[in-house]
Amino acid sequence: MFITSPKVLKRASLGYDGLLADIYWTRVVQYFGFRHHNHSLSYNLLAPLLEITTHLDPHLVVAYQFGASFLAPAPPSGAGQPERAIQLMEYGIQNNPDNWHLYYDLGFVYYMNLKDYKKAADAFARGSKVPNAHPFLRLLAAQMAEHAGEFDTARMMWTATYQNSQDKLIRQNAVEHLRSLRVDEDVTNLQEAVTHFGERMGRLPVSMSELAAAEGLPGVPVDPDRHPYKLMPDGRVEVGVPDDFSFATRGLPPGYKPVTKFHDLQP
Amino acid sequence: MPAIEILGFEKTYMVGFWRKRPKCALSPLHLTVRDGEIFGFLGPNGAGKTTTLKLLMGLVFPTAGSARLLGQEWTDPRVKAQIGFLPEQPYFYDHLTAHELLNYYAQLSGVPGKERSRRVEAMLQRVGLPEVKGVQLRKFSKGMLQRVGIAQAILHDPKLVFFDEPMSGLDPMGRREVRDLMEQLKHEGKTVFFSTHILSDAEALCDRVAIIHKGELRGVGAVEDLTSSVQGKVEVIWQGTQVPTSMKALGAECHVTGDTVRAIISESQQDAAIDALRRERLRLISIVPVRTSLEAYFVEKLQRAETTAGRMA
């Protein structure tokens, strides 16, 4: 579809901007889904398409949420344009000042992609003042101050994103992040256990079972897919099938390049 | 009270794309049609017959002049309830049936609800379309459409009826039926004004005629008067194929047709001819005065107009 100025399109829609917005929204989903499926590294049209969609129908909340999830992150997960995502969120808030979801999405982008915890906190705080706002916004605002970098906070955010949207792609993305978060968390903890074992025993454990028994873990630790974590000879903990955890940053073999896959599972 | 009084109707159109020039479709026309007569409005195509009718119907507005129909101003909507109009080559709503169309027209003419279906049925019978229930008008032939046209013109029992080329599209049978219908209308006390370029119809039907050419009235009068015998000739018809020498001696033009002979002789020789036939024992069939046909009168009038125009040009 030709991309032209949003204002021109709005006029050309002859008053049927709602439907045209829905059509462009369909285009957004197709565009992103197709490229993402083919592991594309560029999503140049995503921002303009989202801008057109929201200009035609400023109340199409799912479009803003999509922007929050996929405009900001770096390729191949997204378009790598966090600034434009912020602009989009602010436009959304301007047109829907009483919709607390949008403040959440704004904070989400600051937190997740720009790592600007102060601005994230501001956004959550603004959102919490909206009538009928979900109480957890105030909670999140507080969390930002001290516990921003923690696994729990991140988990809270991704769970919130999952629950706040019905869109398939947004949810799948959230699920994927939660799974990978779990892996990161597990690997971190397991790595600490290895270090602890090393300090106590003066050597590396020979197997996961030994480690588990020695550190009092409930059993051989398994990842969200129920595959056991591997203990490498050099003491590193690795996840069984790295390809299944697109966003994991820990437990990956050296020199591993991630491949994005989407899963349909409940965390 | 005359049925129609046209008082100086005039119509000039402006034609042309950029620079409009006046084109006179009708020069000031003065005409009176008497109550209860069949009046023929004759002229070649483009003479102004349809323009006159349209002016009377209020479809077109005159540049000057006025008219009275049944004593009232021609623009008075109330007078429309008492007149009927059949336009040239009528065309109707494609998707209606004849019943629906006539019913619609009856509604518009103010025929009361209970009367309507009875009238419509009666009209369709009268114009010779008894079996057209449920057939849409787009399936009708030209002749059938013409009959429907006549039906709509008379269904509200008007006192004054206008027909523009009523015979067009009809086969000889149909024309005969329409002629009979017009006679019937006259007997019912209605006035019939019809335009045509077919002179034989006018000759057969009309009490009076008017001839119009290039927007100007060329002649008005009773058919008989216009075609009165000026030649003083008679036509003799007798049985057989023999032409008696005495007849030839009278200088007659004789034509043999089948088993009869026709001869044209001057009026003064009428008695001599009868004697000649009696002598030869030939059976006389008829003797009638020869009239100038309306056609001849018509052509003569038109030619004279052309020459006058030519001389003036």
Add this chain to the structure above:
Amino acid sequence: MNARIGHIASNTFREAVRDRVLYNLIAFAVLLSGAAILVGQISIDIEKLVVINLGLTAVSLFGIVIAIFIGIGLVSKEIEKRTLYTVLSRPVRRWEFIVGKFFGLAGTLVVNTFFMAIGVFAALFYVAHKFVRADALILIALYFIVLEFLIICSLALLFSSFSSPLLSAVFAFSLFVIGSFAEDLRGFAGMAHGLTRWLATGAAYLVPNFSAFNVISSIAHEQPVAAQLIWHNTLYALFYAAMALSGAVLIFEHRNLKLSSAAKLRLLQALALSFAWPPAP
């Protein structure tokens, strides 16, 4: 007098129906059903939104196309086909003819919209599985759409009273397009100066202001419609249609009904063809 208008109106309605205009309902039903089934593939949370947007947009567009395509021929077709001659030779006033035609066309559209509305609600039920109170807003959107139809019908009739069908279609459609961004035009006029300002203001207020009538998107988002807007739109539509109709009447009352040369040619062709047909029984 009213009876005649009623007869002309119902005749116009019948002509439209017999001309198979209601077949558009089939296309509409197919479109809506297809969309209702497909929309679930895109985004579950906006199924209802899409069905309402698509349904109401289709109601509006189909209706406007019908209004223009039938409206432009209402007068010119009757003149060309001479059906008008036999009508006007009866005690029918010229203004009654125009008003009757208007009501006939408007009536056709109202009936059409009614059936379409049923389709929209059916599709809505299919995706949402129940009705909520906010769905009543759809009725308001439909009402506004019908008001738009009244305006378009009156404009189509206005153009039909003096112009050929093709030109009438162009004019009517152009006014619809410009009318859809009348608000922008007014804004532009407000900022312009001098002659441009006069011209733009004139155009902006002459053109029908359809922006006020289009509430499809906001109703799809379940936003309420101010009662004031309902009043305003009703009065505006009635006033505008009345003005356009008055214009049509004025023009028609002074029009000489003679055949155009194009029509004469077509008549000759029809004549030629008709001679090829077998004679009547």
